Amino acid sequence: MSDTTATPVPAAPAVPAASGAAAPGTVDSVANAAATPEREQPYAALGLKTEEYQSIRELLGRRPTSGELAMYSVMWSEHCSYKSSKVWLRQFGQKVSPEMTKNLMVGMGENAGVVDVGEGWAVTFKIESHNHPSYIEPFQGAATGVGGIVRDIISMGARPVAVMDALRFGAIDDRDTARVVPGVVSGISFYANCLGLPNIGGETWFDPIYQANPLVNALAVGVLRHEDLHLANARGAGNKVVLFGARTGGDGIGGASILASDTFSAGGPTKRPAVQVGDPFAEKVLIECCLELFAGDLVQGIQDLGAAGISCATSELASNGDGGMAIELDRVLLRDPSLTAEEILMSESQERMMAIVEPGKLDAFLAVTGKWDVETSVLGEVTETGRLAITWRGETIVDVDPRTVAVDGPVYDRPLAYPSWLNAVRANSASELPRPSEGPALRAQLLELIGSANLADKSWITDQYDRYVLGNTALSYPDDGGMIRVDETSGLGVAFATDANGRYAYLDPYVGAQLALAEAYRNVAATGATPVAVSDCLNFGSPENPEVMWQFSQAVEGLADGCLELGIPVTGGNVSFYNQTGDVPIHPTPVVAVMGTIDDVARRVPSGWQDPGDNLYLLGT
Amino acid sequence: MRIGVVTFPGSLDDRDAQRAVRRAGGEAVALWHGDHELQGVDAIVLPGGFSYGDYLRCGAIAARSPIMAEVIAAANAGMPVLGICNGFQILVEAHLLPGGLIRNDHGDFVCRDQKLRVENASTAWTNGFTVGQEITIPLKNAEGGFIVDAETLKRIEGEGLVAFRYLDVNPNGSLDDIAGLTNARGNVVGLMPHPEHATEPGFGPDTPDAMRSGVDGLTFFTSVLHGALARA
Amino acid sequence: MSTIVVEVMPKAELLDPAGKAVAGALARLGKSEFTAVRIGKRFELTVDGEVTDAVLAEAQKLADDMLSNSVIEDVVRVYVAETTAAGSAS
Amino acid sequence: MSTIVVEVMPKAELLDPAGKAVAGALARLGKSEFTAVRIGKRFELTVDGEVTDAVLAEAQKLADDMLSNSVIEDVVRVYVAETTAAGSAS
């Protein structure tokens, strides 16, 4: 392998690999694992159940090394493996007609779905949650949430062109809301504005049920030419595995697995901080760098690094490829030289990407990353072994079938239970409430409505978002949906709306999910666009609670049935479980994003009055 | 006429500035921060964005990038230079314009359709306006508060170096409602609002006539084009 | 009139993007003697009159609770500045 | 490894809206012992090895030219930090 760190990097000099904490001999190698089968391992602290740990031992035919344990634990977490939701999410792929999928270039399962919008253009979009980190550290949590979803979009080969945010907070007059709301809003504002992505819409909702568990769902949109489509797979033995972007540090180690799979109080496996700090400048440079790499046809496969970092990127790229992968972990550029191999495998440092590059194109690749001052390191190459092999300090510390890590994780068909409280809640209907008919009472009611946080003007939030940048925003605040011009010559455009109503879903998750879909669909249609695709972010309590699991199953079924009825496919999305305070789950909150297309944005329909004298009509029932 | 638009790492509105130049009838030339080459352009735009992440101070690191040596020399020789938002911050950090730009007084990023009054219509970038004209240009920044010591402020006002003033709302606490400045020669202009985002009907600020229809920003670019024609 | 100085720095384990950007700029300018940069905050709190132990304790509490964010920052130091003739902390 | 600390504050005669906002918040919280707040920056520059006079002079120059903007800020102090056992500047 030729020289690795090619970029003439301004910041700190490369850390000599040998200065790490682990002294020689303490590396838990594969050979060591085979020789010490009885060593106790902290699988439970890493979030693995005893049965899961046992099946790892069976898969490997020995105990896992500590590095392998790190990888399996993060990749088999609820957050990364979808182990409780998979059996239900399948419906999105099954309840489809050929008509629905004919414009889908990439469907569920990839980083983000890709829709052919005509004229050689394609659009990719996805909505994702960053709920728990945004409660702990609202500014950085929300900021890195935007960063993560935008990297998903870049990794499809697209230029990110817009973001949206769907937010749910606790009671507006709770003291902690005053900490969370400004932090979240300025985090989103900071990161997306610094990336130069217009914010074209979103939602803001206040309800005490979200007090200690706000929902921060961010959506990103990307645009690409058909031929620029890229996928996360590592093909072609001998091709180089390249890590580029920010250096790897101790951020958020255990963050994803611990945060997303259990309550906050269960501290992380290490003393490392559970939060990540985002650097939107680094991400902006990474975007431009990636687009130049795509334009030069210099990458064969690409994957962003999000939760589970290098564990996820290597195992997913290798699983989706046609062979195996061999990595020297010592080649990862570190910000903190004291990191252990396990921590490097789990680190959630932001603003990193992994690419598969043909050897003949490596120099050209390094020239582009050098131009953008993006630090780059060749970690290893694609092999024919079918194994993911990782070495550290000269010893093999990971030797696994990558599919067992990334694809064939545990799948649970968890028990469901009709909620014991639901009938009582449903019986308590609004029709029982007194209906004021007197002037003063009506007046008081109207004033209360107007004064409610949920109906109030949202410009305090939207004024902190740049809606102009890129010059293609055809609709945004205060319109029902956002709209972006895709092609400056033809006027071809796309529109988006996100909607959800946790209270409806609480009363009836099946219908609630459909109402969210219908509202987003209407909002898109109201802009003049034709709805064509769906992404969703399913925010629920613990899947280990059968009543929550019932809510989840109902919501998915409702959404899948609704999509089939409306004839638009779900192209991807995100599940966020464990949204609860103590034992009290949030209201089931399936946030639905609908995308539409319009052949010329000049024909868009804004939500405000346009001209004096126009007639007013009320449509529908 | 060839108008260069410099891209720094973190520039965001660079392609928008190029589009505005083209809409005005000029030829847009992309310039790169790391080069020492102005490619024979006749005027330069330093676009908006967050060059180098706005870290340290907005515009501070960009003002020290390779191409700025050339830009500063050209500006001192009379070439028209327009700094928009981050570009204004870069001009201030490069000491081509006086004062400093700090965090908005309310602490937040703000995006709004901002009304301005044209105070100086004899610069390279404002000669298509008339003094006192009211225009609407999108404003979007977190660090747009203009500050300067009292003595310099007096000089700026006395010499007519205020190019634009905020009307109705002072969105960031700028002294004397200052939204933009010119140098004494009138070739270097900087302002916080974004004229390039008011150049295309349908994608600009709202006007009383129709939503998103404002194109007041186009005059910045036609001004420099006409000025060049007049000199030719 | 006295001045209490509070110094806050980003936690060493976390990324300091601003410091990184400045370090990068220094390297490009050929100033290789500085290998890393971190950027924190320095607060000057003005106190009318003497700084008693109670006021200093209050400032320490403020530094921990409000002037810094303990999730991502450390309070490095809280101390009373010796004021010069000009009244500015040195 | 040594650390040079550079302290920069907004000029006393200029507006410091961030400091004013914090002072306002303190007043609202009833912390009337603090009558004004100003917020500046604290840089830590890492130097491999000893800090020679030449390096310190270079840091001073850097502080004046780049780490501060003399139009709106003052360099308060440039000094070599005593490093503690943990290696962090104190």
Ligand SMILES: Nc1ncnc2c1ncn2[C@@H]1O[C@H](COP(=O)(O)OP(=O)(O)O)[C@@H](O)[C@H]1O
């Ligand atoms: N968090 C947010 N981010 C971006 N836009 C938002 C956000 N919250 C609300 N909006 C925007 O504010 C406008 C009004 O929203 P909302 O009050 O929910 O009205 P409606 O109920 O009519 O959709 C919409 O354009 C919406 O996209």
